[in-house]
Amino acid sequence: MNSKGIAFVETLLTVVIVLVITGSLIPLTYQLKTTLYNQKLELHASETALEAAKLIKSQTVFSGTKSIDQNEYQWTYDGEQICVQFNNLSGERVKCINRNENSSK
Template identity: 40%
Template sequence: MGQQGITLVETLLAVVILFFLSSTIIPLTYNMKQQIAVQKVQAHAAEAAFIGALKYARYGEYSGIQQIDDTLFSWVYDGSHICVMFEADGLEEELCV
């Protein structure tokens, strides 16, 4: 005779597998989202440095402020480097190129 339905052991095994998968995937996606956010801000800082280099070359400006995605990037040219200061996750950061 054939069995109908699923047994308690099969149900518990399925629950354990789902729990294992969710407990590994959720932290992984959270960390990936954080890394993407950091890389996005760093890319915007590089863009602000590029805009600062253009403004220095065209207009002779040595400093300025650029707003990208609601973040203020302050850049300064010191004669050899362009440094961009910005706030990310409540911390002041600086990128010099």
């Protein structure tokens, strides 16, 4: 810095550095957002399986559908496992929980 102030080159270099940093953070934030969204859908699928287990035990129902946040979760029970089918950002997903699994696993 001289007596006239900051030079144009220094200002331009600062702007370029800020743009490079911002440009590298945008893909990272998008990836984090999609990962968190898919994990949220997995959590909803697990909650659907828990509610399905309660229905199976109390009403002997073997299939059903649940809608959470405009997403459809279809579940079925085949005598051994509860499978929940849903769509995430990667495509169709099926999450199965065996009857004999412990909650500590």
